[in-house]
Amino acid sequence: MPVTLKDIARKVGFSVTTVSRALAGYDDVAAKTRRLIVQTAEEMGYHPNILARRLQKQRTDTLGFVIPTFGPRFSDPFFGELLAGLGNEAAEHDLDLLVSTRPPDTPKEAQAYERLVRDRRVDGVVLTRTRINDARIAYLLEHDFPFAAFGRTQVEEAFACVDVDGELGVFNATQHLIELGHRDIAIILPPLDLMFTVHRRAGFYRVMEAHGLAVRPEWETNGDLTEHGGYAVACRLLAGARRPTAIVAGNDLMAIGAMRAAREHGLSVGRELSVVGFDDNTLAEHAHPALTTLRQPIYEIGRQVCRMLVQILNDEVLPEREVLFEPELMVRQSSGPLPV
Amino acid sequence: MPVTLKDIARKVGFSVTTVSRALAGYDDVAAKTRRLIVQTAEEMGYHPNILARRLQKQRTDTLGFVIPTFGPRFSDPFFGELLAGLGNEAAEHDLDLLVSTRPPDTPKEAQAYERLVRDRRVDGVVLTRTRINDARIAYLLEHDFPFAAFGRTQVEEAFACVDVDGELGVFNATQHLIELGHRDIAIILPPLDLMFTVHRRAGFYRVMEAHGLAVRPEWETNGDLTEHGGYAVACRLLAGARRPTAIVAGNDLMAIGAMRAAREHGLSVGRELSVVGFDDNTLAEHAHPALTTLRQPIYEIGRQVCRMLVQILNDEVLPEREVLFEPELMVRQSSGPLPV
């Protein structure tokens, strides 16, 4: 049986109240008494029952995070890094992190959020991969539940979020291709319901237009953010009558799939076909050829989102409601000059 | 303010106790009363305060999982998949999953476990990457705290665990290389303190001996399980006076690093140098060349470990204390016949 306040109180001959206050560091306890209590607690190996404390304080001191997964194999290293950032920051604030994995935009996912919110299992939640019409956000807003998101959205109400400037990123990456001489550029966008697709698509259109290039409709495609998806879409792209000379992929995983497709079509990546990705996950550098991509500081983003959520929970005013990071173009060997 | 039992009791004119029992499904409540109560609870939108319930029951209904991470970038997709298995199985038992990320075998990691165990934040924990002298296991055993592990170990006491037969795996993979004609085989083992290194190493020695081949000491190396680590070790291996014709890597990430090193040394992987990995993560299939590796059913393992832990928590007897999966050799293009 663990030691309770009552046990200590009995031992030192003071009331539970006084023991509680002494340990909590209130200043209305005699110095001598406090010393005695603190030392006794130490000796007895006292550790507060957090369940009791939580009930009393009506706070769980826990944050929730539902990771969007497709199959059982949630492979994107992206989430691992985000999770680490979130968790480490949470730990610094003495908060626990409750994690579950659910397929996005499904009843199962909705249930996971309901569980967190209406059963009050957590004090706040972190969202990622925001969607254009995001039921999660609507739900959280409606229930006035604290949250912060990695990703902006289009709802009226303002909420705390962190994002990477995907429009700028794709603009820069595509411009890099154009500077290399490419004109026939295809894009494999993420799924259309995702918010960051909107930005990346906008960046693509903006840069193409800026250079007087047309976006060929059959070259604007969508993939599911997996290697397999990228591979499949790239196969279609390369099987067409007219082939693009460069492909902008919505993330590194799809870029890797696209490179594989290129090889199978007998194209040398970086020479006959250029490919750029987005994320700069650890694979990118070690892929063959090394992948030109846009670096997102995911770990930092995780920390930042968490920090904002903590501020909300502490009723602090956020210095800025929306924090935008700039992706950094990492030029490697998967992109090269247009062969003449 | 959320609806409480008291609110319902007041409304229906029964005591809190009766309401509690009716809702809990006890059969000592009049059918009519129960119907009234259940319906009223429904109408009022009642949801139990789980904090109160937890305090009363002295159970958290939560499982803990500390992911071993090195830098901030915990990239191994391995953990993502394990997490999904764990979390989904936990959800089916109505348990929450508390996750944190800590560098293995450090004070920070020890603190994370103490937090979970002595603050009673969870009912049980899941371990992964067991170590030869595993302080975590010693700690949990000493405190009689329920846990289940992915990975065996060498402590006296028995505990519930799931593992993959790494000895068999490496035996088979290496045998595959030998059958292809390879004699000069190097191995990049995981760090020496990890338990699975012991098994994989044993498999390597056993198969080499079975074929009358010597293990050259300078070809038995260790890497840190990252692409970078595999790359660095392979570079050393390939810079030696005498080169191996095949490399067995401790996991897929290191194998990918090794392949990169090979390319930089002008070697064609699968022809001039064969490489095999371990895990079969999603990259393996999409790497270039596609990686020959050993498939571990990580997601299933996650579920299994969780299932065992749940059984322990329910005081059920485990059908088997140790569950061993067989890895499956996936032959792809990174391994090929020894060139003549």
Add this chain to the structure above:
DNA sequence: CTGTTAGCGCTTTCAT
């Protein structure tokens, strides 16, 4: 079948 009473372990008025 239902209610009374007690208690999980802690925090927090409010007296003294």
Add this chain to the structure above:
DNA sequence: ATGAAAGCGCTAACAG
């Protein structure tokens, strides 16, 4: 400076 008492919301032993 300290203690008594109440209460967070729920469950459970015991009466009746």
